[in-house]
Amino acid sequence: MCLRGIALRQNFFSHYGRQLSTLAGLLGLSLVLWALTPHFLTVSNLLNVAEQATIIAIVAVGMTFVIITAGIDLSVGSVLAFAGVVMASALHQGVPLPVALLVGLGIGLLCGLVNGLLITIGRLPPFIATLGMMSVARGTALMFTEGRPVSGFSEGFRSLATGEVLHVPTPVIIMIAVYAVAHFVLKRTKLGRYTYAIGGNEEAALLSGINVKLYKTMVYGLAGMLGGLAAILLTARLNSAQPIAGMNYELDAIAATVIGGTSLLGGEGTVMGTLIGALIMAVLRNGLNLLGVSSFIQQIVIGSVIIVAVLIDMALKRRGK
Amino acid sequence: MADASVLEMRHIRKTFPGVVALDDVDFELRRGEVHILLGENGAGKSTLMKILSGAYQKSAGEIILDGAEMEIKNPKHAQTLGISTIYQEFNLIPHLSVGENIFLGREPSHLPGVIDQRAIFQEATRALSNLGLTLNPRKLVKELRVAEQQMVEVAKALSLDARILIMDEPTAALTEHEIKELFATIRTLKDKGVAIVYISHRMEELFEIGDRVTVLRDGCSVGTYDVRGMSKSELIRLMVNRELTDLFPKERAMRGPEVVRVEGLSTKGGLKDISFTLHKGEVLGIAGLLGAGRTELARAIFGLDKITSGTIYINGGPQRIGSPRAAINFGIGFLTEDRKSQGLVLPLSVKENLCLSSVDKFSSWGVMNTNEEQQAASRYVEELRIRTPSLDQKVVFLSGGNQQKVVLSKWLCSEAEVFIFDEPTRGVDVGAKAEIYQLMNRLTATGVAIIMISSELLEVLGMSDRVLVMRGGRIAGEFSAEEATQERILQCALGE
Numbered sequence: 001m002c003l004r005g006i007a008l009r010q011n012f013f014s015h016y017g018r019q020l021s022t023l024a025g026l027l028g029l030s031l032v033l034w035a036l037t038p039h040f041l042t043v044s045n046l047l048n049v050a051e052q053a054t055i056i057a058i059v060a061v062g063m064t065f066v067i068i069t070a071g072i073d074l075s076v077g078s079v080l081a082f083a084g085v086v087m088a089s090a091l092h093q094g095v096p097l098p099v100a101l102l103v104g105l106g107i108g109l110l111c112g113l114v115n116g117l118l119i120t121i122g123r124l125p126p127f128i129a130t131l132g133m134m135s136v137a138r139g140t141a142l143m144f145t146e147g148r149p150v151s152g153f154s155e156g157f158r159s160l161a162t163g164e165v166l167h168v169p170t171p172v173i174i175m176i177a178v179y180a181v182a183h184f185v186l187k188r189t190k191l192g193r194y195t196y197a198i199g200g201n202e203e204a205a206l207l208s209g210i211n212v213k214l215y216k217t218m219v220y221g222l223a224g225m226l227g228g229l230a231a232i233l234l235t236a237r238l239n240s241a242q243p244i245a246g247m248n249y250e251l252d253a254i255a256a257t258v259i260g261g262t263s264l265l266g267g268e269g270t271v272m273g274t275l276i277g278a279l280i281m282a283v284l285r286n287g288l289n290l291l292g293v294s295s296f297i298q299q300i301v302i303g304s305v306i307i308v309a310v311l312i313d314m315a316l317k318r319r320g321k
Numbered sequence: 322m323a324d325a326s327v328l329e330m331r332h333i334r335k336t337f338p339g340v341v342a343l344d345d346v347d348f349e350l351r352r353g354e355v356h357i358l359l360g361e362n363g364a365g366k367s368t369l370m371k372i373l374s375g376a377y378q379k380s381a382g383e384i385i386l387d388g389a390e391m392e393i394k395n396p397k398h399a400q401t402l403g404i405s406t407i408y409q410e411f412n413l414i415p416h417l418s419v420g421e422n423i424f425l426g427r428e429p430s431h432l433p434g435v436i437d438q439r440a441i442f443q444e445a446t447r448a449l450s451n452l453g454l455t456l457n458p459r460k461l462v463k464e465l466r467v468a469e470q471q472m473v474e475v476a477k478a479l480s481l482d483a484r485i486l487i488m489d490e491p492t493a494a495l496t497e498h499e500i501k502e503l504f505a506t507i508r509t510l511k512d513k514g515v516a517i518v519y520i521s522h523r524m525e526e527l528f529e530i531g532d533r534v535t536v537l538r539d540g541c542s543v544g545t546y547d548v549r550g551m552s553k554s555e556l557i558r559l560m561v562n563r564e565l566t567d568l569f570p571k572e573r574a575m576r577g578p579e580v581v582r583v584e585g586l587s588t589k590g591g592l593k594d595i596s597f598t599l600h601k602g603e604v605l606g607i608a609g610l611l612g613a614g615r616t617e618l619a620r621a622i623f624g625l626d627k628i629t630s631g632t633i634y635i636n637g638g639p640q641r642i643g644s645p646r647a648a649i650n651f652g653i654g655f656l657t658e659d660r661k662s663q664g665l666v667l668p669l670s671v672k673e674n675l676c677l678s679s680v681d682k683f684s685s686w687g688v689m690n691t692n693e694e695q696q697a698a699s700r701y702v703e704e705l706r707i708r709t710p711s712l713d714q715k716v717v718f719l720s721g722g723n724q725q726k727v728v729l730s731k732w733l734c735s736e737a738e739v740f741i742f743d744e745p746t747r748g749v750d751v752g753a754k755a756e757i758y759q760l761m762n763r764l765t766a767t768g769v770a771i772i773m774i775s776s777e778l779l780e781v782l783g784m785s786d787r788v789l790v791m792r793g794g795r796i797a798g799e800f801s802a803e804e805a806t807q808e809r810i811l812q813c814a815l816g817e
Contacts, residue, residue: 188688188689188691189684189687189688189689190680190681190684190687190688190689191687193673193677193680193689194680196666196668196669196673197666197669197673197677200666200667200668200669201662201663201665201666201667203662203663204662204663204664204665204666204677205666205677206645207623207625207645207655207657207663207664208645208649208677208678208731209645209646209648209649209650209678209735210646210677210680211644211646267666267667267668267669268668
């Protein structure tokens with residue numbers, strides 16, 4: 001019985017210890033900001049932070065899946081822009097709202113599946129395949145719109161970003177739902193189990209009878225589709241779809257994922273960690289804005305935080321072994 | 322002069338955690354001789370040579386070089402002492418030229434940091450012509466034939482003033498003509514007084530090029546002999562002369578109907594015209610030297626290598642096995658030789674690894690039934706006595722024997738009826754070995770058929786109902802348990 005108690009405790013820490021330390025980082029950061037500025041810890045500001053975090057946080061869910069398979073997706077920011085302008089044009093053409101939303105998600109899914117097929121069937125390194133898609137999707141979005149934004153939508157569509165449920169902004173609710181589903185998928189479904197297995201040891205996964213190509217393609221498709229979802233929310237918030245939207249979002253998503261404890265080597269990571277990572281980035285930006293720090297210095301601070309977070313993570317892992 | 326001893330290794334002992342790899346081995350090397358090192362896989366040849374080349378540190382014993390005792394600290398140190406090794410895998414950089422490879426790491430230069438290219442090619446030409454070679458030193462290594470690459474390695478060793486040259490299976494990848502060229506070079510080296518340690522499994526070479534031979538067996542030295550005056554059969558007897566101990570708790574099971582029949586199987590992986598049958602309840606041992614095609618056979622049956630001709634019948638019906646997934650659906654399980662790189666997903670837990678091949682069984686509509694999974698996992702952990710603090714322990718933290726049991730459980734859990742074991746007890750301690758043998762008995766008792774690939778002759782003899790011997794991608798012989806002896810199997814594997 002005693003042994004079992006020890007085992008349980010070990011498990012608790014091996015499973016949640018990493019997230020607890022990231023969470024401690026988030027809380028610590030919040031405390032510092034609270035001490036520095038009274039404006040930080042207000043309900044309206046915190047909701048504002050959460051809303052700012054939503055787009056990157058949703059993109060980062062797909063990125064987490066991809067990185068757990070030991071891959072990378074550099075295209076997701078461009079895919080977001082592409083999906084956004086196509087959906088916006090569809091709305092302008094008078095396509096019914098639900099269909100337009102499906103178009104947005106579908107374009108994202110399609111780009112993701114192409115990434116997946118290039119990587120699995122074409123045997124391209126993920127870095128190269130998605131680097132190519134990054135450029136192709138961006139170029140297509142610009143060509144499609146001739147470089148101009150597509151703006152002005154119905155109240156119904158914009159309420160996706162501006163609406164509230166019990167005073168909580170709709171995008172935050174959507175984000176929470178995405179994370180709940182993603183957490184369930186990773187922990188409790190076949191797709192999740194195979195995602196970890198492929199990233200942990202692709203050869204062993206193949207030899208265990210896993211259809212590695214199929215599941216990898218699905219993961220890239222999922223990442224693309226979440227890019228489409230992020231496109232919907234961003235377009236609704238701005239009341240405009242920009243062909244240059246989502247620039248560098250892939251880098252922010254990778255940063256959130258890595259701060260959240262997902263290893264770029266694959267095989268480990270959690271979406272809850274990624275959520276905390278995305279919140280850390282949003283809190284940091286918000287706090288620096290409240291403190292009136294220039295945007296140039298903000299970049300320096302955020303870059304340093306990413307490096308320090310991963311250094312701490314690696315040190316903790318080494319000690320764990 | 323010819324008899325001057327350059328090296329003496331005395332009472333060499335080498336232990337790894339839990340294993341004695343070498344015990345009280347003596348080895349003496351003379352100027353200008355080709356000294357053959359002979360022994361089965363795992364007899365300790367490589368370990369002995371790794372100690373000499375500085376890759377390993379001996380646990381006990383002494384090394385005497387030119388009459389003075391010497392500690393060989395690392396490979397670099399061995400090189401400065403004049404000891405060079407030519408491994409089977411060459412240490413050459415393909416995109417650099419022959420000359421640049423020969424002088425890699427000690428490039429001549431006049432200005433700091435600037436390489437004197439002219440000097441490199443002049444020196445390289447001289448080093449090559451010393452060996453009687455006319456290779457262009459400006460050619461890129463990747464454009465050379467294997468035999469030429471080997472010559473570059475030899476030239477590199479000589480330009481390091483090697484007096485002792487260790488060659489590990491140097492002819493493994495060479496054609497007959499290239500072997501002749503290599504032997505000519507070796508004779509040139511002998512004339513220059515270089516002492517050569519030559520590791521090879523090929524008996525005929527031994528008699529052609531060797532002066533003396535030292536036979537190792539199970540980490541002990543059997544003795545050193547003049548090659549002239551020895552016969553092949555005498556040497557084979559020396560290599561294997563051992564008693565079957567009661568390490569192997571073999572229980573013969575009822576031989577049932579045929580489950581697998583392979584007819585005329587050839588693959589891109591190098592199998593040629595393989596035919597055999599496998600019956601329920603039997604252990605079919607597969608013996609052969611490294612590179613004989615044993616693992617390739619397993620890969621072909623498991624749907625990993627493309628089959629170019631021939632048919633595999635499962636339960637009497639001809640089947641196309643195009644992927645591991647298909648093989649698993651036919652009830653085949655494959656315990657790979659390399660657990661860590663192929664058998665396990667190290668960052669995942671015991672439970673997750675154990676259920677990896679049977680996720681479909683524990684899920685509906687893609688959602689895992691974690692309760693059932695948990696129960697199944699704990700049943701196997703108990704049954705196989707896998708020592709782990711919990712089902713959620715990452716397998717990377719388990720011992721080798723327990724990791725092997727997790728892989729085994731994975732296939733038990735997937736309800737495999739044909740098990741392919743590739744080196745099932747490599748890197749596993751004696752206690753866990755016995756448990757794995759017991760498990761094989763239990764499997765065959767329930768009608769499971771086992772293909773067991775092993776480099777340990779005793780294991781093959783101790784556990785098999787029948788033995789296939791492979792050589793050069795073909796089946797070289799088949800023996801019943803009664804007919805099989807160490808001498809017969811080894812003779813067959815060596816092609817005598």
